[in-house]
Amino acid sequence: MRDKQHERPTAASPGFCGRYADDSGHLVDFLARTEDELRAVPPKGERDERQTAVADEAHRTARRARHRFVEAHAEHVYRELTDDRKAFLRLDDLAYQASELLPGLVPTKERIEEERALPQGAKDGREIDQGIFFWGLLRSCAAGRHLMDAMRRPTLRALAALPGFRDNGYVELGLVSVRRDGDVAEVTVDNHEFLNAEDDLLVADLEVAVDLVLLDDSVRVGVMRGAPMRHPRYAGRRVFSAGINLTRLYQGDISLLDFFLGRELGYINKIFRGITVADAAGDWLDEPVEKPWIGVVDTFAIGGGAQILLCFDHVVATDEAYFTLPALKEGIIPGAANLRLPRQAGTRLSRQSILHNRRIDAASAEGALLVDAVVAPDRVEGAVSAVAEELANPAVIANRRMLNQHEEPADVFRQYMAAYALEQSRRLYSSDLVANLERTWISRNR
Structure with a gap:
């Protein structure tokens, strides 16, 4: 019986007429049939060549x-x-409610959790369906703008932690801590096991930390810096970021929604554009809550770490610091760096960085395009204090807002993120990415 099912051609694509009620019914029926075909074959790692072809065709027609x-x-x-x-x-609520509203349009929470338990190479790629969904939402002006607004609202964790932070000036969030000193709040990243490489947990903690800095009225300037590491190679030295956590990605524990999309639309966009708070001040003009940010790089900012620097108002680096964007080597897209790096570093250097993983030293002429101040390691604190005092000027907020609106209009970012949702979700399940992860994993184990 199974062999006959494998030999059946995949159902033709549904005929859409343009009316939502009719098209949604056709879609749900069609996706139920393609899901039946997928259930009829073994899991990905157990399929033979013919079964693989059947599953691939079912996914292709369903995604179309x-x-x-x-x-x-x-x-x-x-x-x-x-x-x-x-x-x-937020993204996960939208996706999982959509799976109930229109079964099959996006995977259910249970299906995603099943895949989450598998290594990246053993997954069927259900997150690609989420990428298609958010491509559609973000490319719509009305839906995309509202979604970006929703993602810039304070997290529930931050609202719960805010009273304690206001009282004590300090909060420990797990992999991140926030300490207030006068009108400056420093976000310190301490994922020492992975040299501050980012994963779902660290991204969640960073968003809470950014929310707290923005929500505390006594804070005028935010600072982000890596903690001193306990890793043998960098013991006692501060590391900003080693990029994406490739170990977690290999294990299948880096998600499209909570990491790749949530990171860009969440804490990084909050650093760049501020948070939106309903009826924040009851004023006649409903404005986001923004503050200037300083990034501090003591040793290196690799991958995602280099991406974050593009959103800071001022970057202080030591004379031994460097930056790289090895996303192409890893097989992924480096967040919004493709959008932001060219306007800071120019087209040629951007292509060399993204397509050829060119290293940029902070103390070089190219580094001057990415860094505002290069100092000796023992002068970092003084440099940060001096620039924080300048950025605490009340007129900074209006000026940074106008700069950001001109350099990167919100709709330009929205359109980029629509394309990013689709392209990044496909890259996560590409054969070359899986092969890269396998090679990296085997090499590290050796």
Whole structure:
């Protein structure tokens, strides 16, 4: 019986007419049939060549249908999920509610958790369906703008921790701590086991930390710096970031929503554009809460660490610090660096960095395009204090807002993130990325 099912051609793509009620019904029926075909074959690692071909074709036709549907109806779906944009839902809430509203459009939470338990190379790539969904939402002006606004709202963890932080001026969040000193708050990253490489847990802690800095009225300037490491090679030295946590990615424990999309639309966008708070001051002009930020790089900022620097208002680095963007070597897209690096470093240097993993030393002429101050290691604290005093000027907020609006309009970022959602989700399940992870994992074990 199974052999006959394998020999059946995959059902034709559903015929859409442009009316949401009809198209959604056709889509759900069609996706149920393709899901039946996928259930009829073994898990990915156990398929023979013919079964692999059947599964691949089922995914292809299903994704083609999802893509066509959200291209036409993303805004309608978003209105239904958010009660006509009255509710502000984060990425995971949107995705899992959409899986109930239109079964098959995106994977259920249970299906994602099943895949999460597998190594990256053993997954069926269900997150690609989430990438298609958020491509559709973000490319819609109305839905995309509302979604970005929702992602810039304070997290519940931050709101719960805020009273204690206001009283004590310090909070420990797990992999991140925040300490207030006068009107400056320093976010210290201490994921020492992985040299401050980012994963889902660290991204979640960083967003809470950024929220607290922005929500505390007594803070005028935010600072982000790596903690002294306990790793033998860097013992006692501060590390800003080693990029993405490749160990977690190999293990299948880096998610599209909580890491790749949540990181860009969450804490990094909050650093760049501030947070949105409903009725923040009851004023006639509803403005985001913004503050200037200083990044401090003592040794290196690799990958995602280099990406974050592009959003800071001032970067202080030691004369031994360097930056790289090895995303191409890893097989992924380096966040929003493709959008932001060219305007800071120029097209040629950007292509050399992204396509050829060129190392940029802070003390070099090229480094001057990315760093504002290069100092000896023993002069970092003094340099940070001096620039923080300058950035505490109340007029800085209005000026940084105008600079950011001109350099990167919100709609330009939204359109980039729509494309990023689709492209990054596909890269995560590409054969070359899996092969790169396998080689890296084997090499590290040796």
